[in-house]
């Protein structure tokens with residue numbers, strides 16, 4: 001029997017999302033989330049989808065990512081789908097920063113792990129967890145192939161004029177300072193699905209993809225290739241995010257150092273963890289911000305307006321970069337679920353051919369769908385992302401081809 005199952009691990013700074021997928025029919029056998037890792041209030045939500053067992057929860061401290069992955073392995077084993085299962089073909093890992101060298105899905109080896117570790121300074125919230133996820137998985141199942149799928153991969157084909165910062169070339173090259181872009185697995189998957197929704201080949205469509213989750217990024221996709229994206233050297237550039245500032249004048253950093261006496265690490269922490277929606281109004285969850293807005297909360301209103309203003313600027317910029325746009329596509333937690341964000345982001349852009357139909361926008365659903373009126377020249381779509389399935393596809397294809 002050829003093994004056909006893939007365990008996908010998406011390790012974030014304080015969470016691990018996972019899915020066990022059978023590539024024979026793309027069915028999901030189990031899904032789950034370990035959250036608040038490192039805190040007293042850690043929780044593991046596990047849901048076996050095969051075999052009929054219901055959701056299970058574990059509460060209590062998961063000291064680190066290693067402990068979280070052990071707990072996940074135990075839950076899977078309790079369902080007869082443990083890491084020792086002969087049906088498991090590969091473990092696929094989301095790795096956020098692959099730098100210049102790691103640009104395609106690749107079998108994990110020691111040299112690669114060293115490279116992912118070397119890149120920690122440019123993905124401090126993500127790469128450390130990715131390394132731990134890989135090392136723990138190797139320890140639990142040493143004989144199994146592990147594949148890393150990089151967030152930066154899709155953007156590695158960006159043209160030089162979009163990838164370079166306008167700084168001294170020698171300094172930039174010496175330290176590999178350039179724009180890499182992230183969420184690439186999502187941007188690539190969603191672009192393909194959006195083309196399908198439009199009834200066209202990916203090579204025939206120009207898209208503006210807005211991945212609005214906790215981290216958020218926009219990309220301009222021409223004929224299936226990334227032309228520009230809003231995140232840069234690190235996942236800090238671009239849109240306003242849950243806790244990250246997105247674009248600011250870099251001189252803000254010097255100012256905070258010289259005038260406010262903050263250290264580099266303090267500014268780093270401020271911009272990555274205490275900024276964005278959280279920094280503006282004390283909440284980083286869009287649902288909570290909408291609730292507060294309904295009660296007339298001025299700080300929540302302003303945070304929302306700043307978020308939308310930035311989004312609109314990127315839509316305009318990428319429209320100009322692409323010249324012609326077939327669709328603006330919303331995805332991830334906020335993009336898939338927040339009708340008010342979608343409506344506000346394209347409001348007033350009728351001259352650009354963009355409009356949202358109120359009813360279509362308000363209707364929920366898990367399927368990819370158009371939310372623009374039939375007359376709109378540029379379609380607006382909601383396309384649920386599925387980074388886990390895409391990572392499973394790429395990981396499985398790699399081991400199957402060996």
Ligand SMILES: Nc1ncnc2c1ncn2[C@@H]1O[C@H](COP(=O)(O)OP(=O)(O)O)[C@@H](O)[C@H]1O
Pocket residue numbers: 212213214215242284285286287332333334337338
């Ligand atoms: N129904 C909803 N309405 C508005 N925002 C939502 C809704 N559901 C989820 N979100 C937003 O989605 C965010 C998480 O998105 P997600 O793509 O899961 O992020 P990540 O993968 O980065 O953790 C939450 O912080 C929340 O703001």
Ligand SMILES: CC(=O)OP(=O)(O)O
Pocket residue numbers: 012096126151182183213214215216235
């Ligand atoms: C790269 C990035 O920002 O990822 P996430 O949205 O998962 O934090």
Ligand SMILES: [Mg+2]
Pocket residue numbers: 213214332
């Ligand atoms: Mg995400």
